[in-house]
Amino acid sequence: MKLSKKGEYALRALTYLGARGAPSVVSIQEIARQEHIPKKFLEQILLALKKAGLVQSSRGKAGGYTLQGAPAGMTLGAILQAVDGPSAPLPCANPHAPLKCPDCPSLEHCWLRGVMTEVGEALNGVFNQITLADLCRRAEESQRRSGQALMYEI
């Protein structure tokens, strides 16, 4: 239920990219500075986002990251799964690759499985209805209200 730091940083970084409007190339360093995220940690996060196909990167001088695709097509669920890995309430409640829970005698005997699979799907539904576009919109509203940059710039 609690958003992990990885998740939070991923949302901040992607929103920062999204708020740039046209797909511009932004370095890890810039994002880290502006959003107060440890640079080396952000490295790993952006790498995970890249593996998931949510951002593109270019190396070398003047390299950096760019959003891959429109913010409206990038759900909270996809973002969090990219950095935190797939998540089900119980190992056996993963709809795609159900695993026997360590304590259960077998998949079939776990009576929590059915309910928890449904719960997990309902939770995913929540995360999949919110997109990066929503986050960007909110961030810009907030920026307009305060007259300040996204998060920390004063």
Added chain:
Amino acid sequence: MKLSKKGEYALRALTYLGARGAPSVVSIQEIARQEHIPKKFLEQILLALKKAGLVQSSRGKAGGYTLQGAPAGMTLGAILQAVDGPSAPLPCANPHAPLKCPDCPSLEHCWLRGVMTEVGEALNGVFNQITLADLCRRAEESQRRSGQALMYEI
């Protein structure tokens, strides 16, 4: 989004109580044995459930625990909150007692707050729509199918 062991054990224990039908008194030891839960750990869990008003207890010989109220009135949300404490995606996204997140300059400047508050409420909605009665029903179905006791009895 992963169910904690405390949460899982709480659900199992309460379902065990609920499946007894009429509010009968059951000892920690019996629940622990039948559901394969470490006894001392279960102690703490039942104590938390008692503090939250979800179970009653009686001490002394022949003492034990009883459900407080009907299973249909006991939501998954209430159960998990009792053992794991209140939970919001971010500290600032708690609808009742919002706290400044460690990294944020202030509550007002956090543009994640609005979205995350909504997400948290949607997630709570999911947990509050499922009750112990649902779990008991599922458990009994499972039991009928396999001809076995709730979880482990063979």
Added chain:
DNA sequence: AGAATATCTACTAATTCTATAGATATTAAG
């Protein structure tokens, strides 16, 4: 009095999460 139970507090062990370190590869520019 004795046996079986719940209650309470403190502590230890295991696991997961967060962050850092350091080496390598790539690219642009001078």
Added chain:
DNA sequence: CTTAATATCTATAGAATTAGTAGATATTCT
């Protein structure tokens, strides 16, 4: 061709949370 700025990758350390254990006390029934 050298330098500077960047991404990439793997390993590890440090911190925090979760899971589980231990032991003493209080209560109740027989």
